[in-house]
Amino acid sequence: MSRFNKLHTLAACLAVSLPALADEQPGASLTLPATAITDNREPQAVDLATPSQAGSRLNLSALETPASTSTLTAAQIQGRNNQTVQDAVTRSPGITFIGTPGDGGTGLSARGFTGQSSVMTLFDGARLYAGAGTLTYPVDPWMVERIEVIRGPASVLHGEGATGAVVNVIPKKPFSGDIRNHLRLGYGSWDRQQLGLDSGGSLSERLSYRLTLNQQAGNGWVDRTDSRSLALSAALRFDATDDLSFTLSHERGDAQPANYYGTPLIDGHLRSSLGKKNYNVSNDQQRYHDEWTRLTSDWQINDHLSASNQLYYIKSRRHWRNAEEYSWDGASGQILRGSFLEIKHNQEQIGDLQSFTFDHSLFGLASKTVVGAQYNKIRFNVDSNSPYNDDSKDPLDPWQPAPGGFHSGSPLRPQMLSKTSTFALFAENRTQLTERLSLVTGVRRDQNHIDRDDLTNGTRNDRSLRGGNWRAGLVFAVSDDLSLYGQYSTSEDGVGDLLTLRPEQRLELTEAKQTELGLKQRFWEGRGEWTLAAYHIVKKKLPVYDVVTKGSQQAGQQTSDGLEASLELALGNQWQVSANAALLRAKYDDFLQRSGGVVYDRAGNRPQDVPRRTANLWLSKGFGQAVDAGIGLRYVDARYTSAANDAQVPGYSVVDANLGWQVLPDVRLGLQVNNLFDRQYAQSSYSGEQWLLGAPRSYFATVDYSF
Secondary structure (H helix, E strand, O other): OOOOHHHHHHHHHHHHHHHHHHHHOOOOOOOOOOOOOOOOOOOOOOOOOOEOOOOOOOOOEHHHOOOEEEEEEHHHHHOOOOOOHHHHHOOOOOEEEOOOHHHOOOOEEEOOEEOOOOEEEEEOOEEOOOEOOEOOOOOOHHHEEEEEEEEOOOHHHHOOOOOOEEEEEEEOOOOOOOOEEEEEEEEEHHHEEEEEEEEEEEOOOOEEEEEEEEEEEEOOOOOOOOEEEEEEEEEEEEEOOOOEEEEEEEEEEEEEOOOOOOEEOEOOEOOHHHOOOOOOOOOOEEEEEEEEEEEEEEEEEEOOEEEEEEEEEEEEEEEEEEEEEEEEEOOOOEEEEEEEEEEEEEEEEEEEEEEEEEEEEEOOEEEEEEEEEEEEEEEEEEEEOOOOOOOOOEEEOOOOOOOOOOOOOOOOEEEEEEEEEEEEEEEEEEEEOOOOEEEEEEEEEEEEEEEEEEOOOOEEEEEEEEEEEEEEEEEEEEEOOEEEEEEEEEEEEOOOOHHHOOHHHOOOOEEEEEEEEEEEEEEOOOOEEEEEEEEEEEEEEEEEEEOOOOEEEEEEEEEEEEEEEEEEEEOOOOEEEEEEEEEEEEEEEEOEEEEOOEEEEOOOOOOOOOOOEEEEEEEEEEEOOOEEEEEEEEEEOOEEOOOOOOOEEOOEEEEEEEEEEEEEOOEEEEEEEEOOOOOOOEEEEEEOOEEEEOOOOEEEEEEEEEO
């Protein structure tokens, strides 16, 4: 039976209203759109010439930006079977998913650098600080207007923690005009259900709104992995004058994701028969609650000067209670279950981002400059049952694991409270040196201060960390549709994330430098475009074990070299092709790792969770104005499970497909099939002894009604 009685009520309403809609227009000819209805407004075409925020705050197009950027629209996200923001992002070049329940299921890898401390997530341009390497928002693509990605070091734009890439999730915004509504009902494999609403338009001449709501639930393809989620986004925009507007918005996410910590290996090998077994305890817990409130002001002061401000407050509550590690014991022929962890996060962040944009002349040359400041104050509190004394490990039958209950010899108690303040000043400039040549530069200065209280022993430590980054790039427009670029940029990451940095260890921010060359072109009268980027990144100050002091110092180094290419084509007869591929060589140049009291030299090894090759392909075809179909391939190469490079997670290729039918002007039926060929594969590894598997073949049917 359905968990949501609302689904039955709304389905009944649709059944009554659709025939009535047909009866209202007897004999009328139907004009059916050629594309899927995925938003209330006409879908905006985005190409290399479209201005975006991905690579700078200067509102440059991709052709004008000296960096590798991508933009994914709501239409593309909805049309490619993406259930999460991470699903969508990893269809762009060189980005792979490495998420686990411990990081909120949001971990990404880009250009040889992994996790929340090197691949940054923004929401509407403002940064979400990761607590203990964990982010739990946003994950629902229903509320997303578009996702913008800049690959490579971007600390000059957004501060420390952006060496691999920055992902900016932009929510759906209020718009002017008639009120439009979009309702989605969905049902699929393992009792997966969806109830989605998207509504927006003008309430008066100067007041407009946008409301999105998405409620989902399912039983899960692994035993005992029921899940449910609620995502809400509400925004109200007031145009005080033609030049001044205010937007008040609030987003909320409540999630109880599938509590699956992976499938254990037997003698180092995956057994297919264990793929749907759950080795977690019966009273497991995984809950995330996130809220984000923002007040945004946009003011066009005059023809040459504008200002923008965003004031925001973020709150996150997280709770885990699980047995997280499962290892094979060959002597007994059993799985040993351990690591009974209970953890609670209480995180609050308040911040403000102010910027001014000037159109001006510089030495007689056309120029545009953005200057601004950003402030954040984050309070992060952790309760846990550290030191995680399990008393004993539970022996389990691999094929019939007994659920059992959570037990630990260590009680849940307050562990740590950190208070982090950040302040930054930044500036960007674009100057048109000649008719074809432009110079794009940026500089940023950050001040971070961390106060950390150890609540178990009453000690306190604090630390200030300063950072400065810059970028310079040249863009040469060979023609209006073809540009060459080169750039040099710097970046900084924390050793781990900033909020849980231990001040007493005296570790500095790591430093990275990148050189990148690229080519971007629109062709065939705008029906096609392609990009190519080559880069070299050197990251220094990795922790290296000191055999004399028996501690760590920051003297190590990692390098990444790679190529990324993308192609978009709109062919005849309603065929469309989207393809991208990335080649990467990442290695440690200098890295001494201490494990179990022994020091190991990892120089020459590839970092954990970094594939050498990735690729994506999506092919779609329209059949007249009523039917369209799509099929896509996602390929990820093998990855090592540790810096020792002693075990690998195999690569995988997964095919997805969908079919849509516009049965009425305002009604669309859809069918999505994920993992079409039912491949068993590992999406990521929780440890060298257990893998998190991707879902088997599944279907999801939808009804979209716009009114």
